[in-house]
Amino acid sequence: MDLLKLTITEARRALDAKEYSALELTNAYLDAIREKNPEIHAYLEVWEDSAREEAKRADERIARGESASLTGIPLAIKDNMLIEGRTASGASKMLENYVASYDATVITKLRAQNAVFLGRTNMDEFAMGSSTENSAYGVTKNPHDISRVPGGSSGGSAAAVAAGMALAALGSDTGGSIRQPASHCGLVGLKPTYGTVSRFGLMSMGSSLDQIGPLTKTIEDARIVFDAISGHDQNDSTSVPDGFYTSRAIRKIIGVPRAFINQGVDPDVLMLFDAALERFKTAGYEIRDIDLPNLPYALPVYYIVCPAEVSTNLARYDGIRYGLSIPADTIGEVYTKTRGAGFGPEVRRRILIGTFVLSSGYSDAYYRKARAMRDVIRAEFDAAFAEVDVVAFPTAPGPAFKIGEKAADPLAMYLEDIFSVTANLIGVTGMSIPAGTVEREGKTLPVGFQLHAPHGGEKTLFAIGSDVEKAL
């Protein structure tokens, strides 16, 4: 088996046909991890023993002829999802020794299918960043060029799949953290509709923005993982009841906010985006230029709403109930010293910005205005979706950048998210699909493009995406 090319679909066929066992498949991945992870640093921890045990149980189920779609499929899990009895650090010093006391709902669902968990993957601390450089445990390298970042924040998950160290992975996406690393690593990355995948057991960053989703090699694989992890969960009050969104008939019309896209995108990345649109035309789609006048405000709105939610959510890390605790004379000093020692620079920036935009005297001008703008942007997209099936964007303005290139400039890093934050702000689903490759300094680097579909429009994304995926 060629792990760099293997898909869930093909592994499922081979496992059910007894061409190899789940244990053999898992061992092949563990071997690949032992060989490649020291250089790529996609995994923070590998669970060899439990992975083999899980694979054996999967083999028993396959032998009974009762396999589910992910039975025996080796997966990587981003380090911000809880697995009972396992360390879950959020790539932060704050939770370096934190052991999860329960399973996240996505883990419960994957266990029910007897999937195999290979290990936990590196990320930007508490999912804040676009490169994994904000991890407290070192940067992950892009398998296509190890001098470059894999994207982020789910960079470890993306690098693991791209390097053949996992068949698929779970990531989380608050402003592009699944789609942008998928683009930089040549994968399919799906950010589901807000509320379709339970956030129970996911470390909260921006609670109105966060969603868990898959990173895979193909759209069909993304669909398989999405089907396995989605569904209503009473443990997440923002979970959407099954059947809440109605599906729409596909009219074969792609909307393109051309005026917005043409600024600040690398020319060869724009060419690949246009080439993807050409393939849609060949497949019988109409490409329609659409006007979303407030779209340029999406990124600043995001960088108000997200830090505001970060500053409130991360108040829970106080050295009292779990995680790092620095002893001090007073309880106030326990808080400030623990938080001072436990959080890295980007997390601190966002806590301070969030505290500022929520503070008395400023919250009307910043936070409340941003919330109102969120509704304005959503209304514009609702109007657009009345006439188009999906809206197309590049996933990111360029290919993977050099390690260190944007690390000293927070704003330059934020601009990586310019095309992806909108899906989170308005809660719709977005998917990055490989669009081809560009050359940088003699290296061939993958680039993605993305489609946004209306709420509950995952089926639309899978169907429309598949029409061009074959041509790529």
Place this chain on the structure above:
Amino acid sequence: MISKGDIQNLAKLSRLEVSNEELAKLEQELPSILDFVETIQKAEVGKETKSPELRNVMRADENPHESGKYTEALLKAAPAREGNRIAVKQVISRQK
């Protein structure tokens, strides 16, 4: 605009120890981030905005789990404990 004193206040409000060295860096970084997000002040917002999918999610407070079922699992994660309690520094101090 945001000053050094403002940043110190924000750090205090956020219960975050910030060194002088970091403070100097934040004095450069935070204003440039705020300059960027402030661009939304130019945007116009109508009165008709709404969040259509927002609704209350409630359940009856019934069928509680058996008392103590999760106590040990949760206490195990605490940095300091006394018996079945999490131990913290004194919160209210006596008048001196």
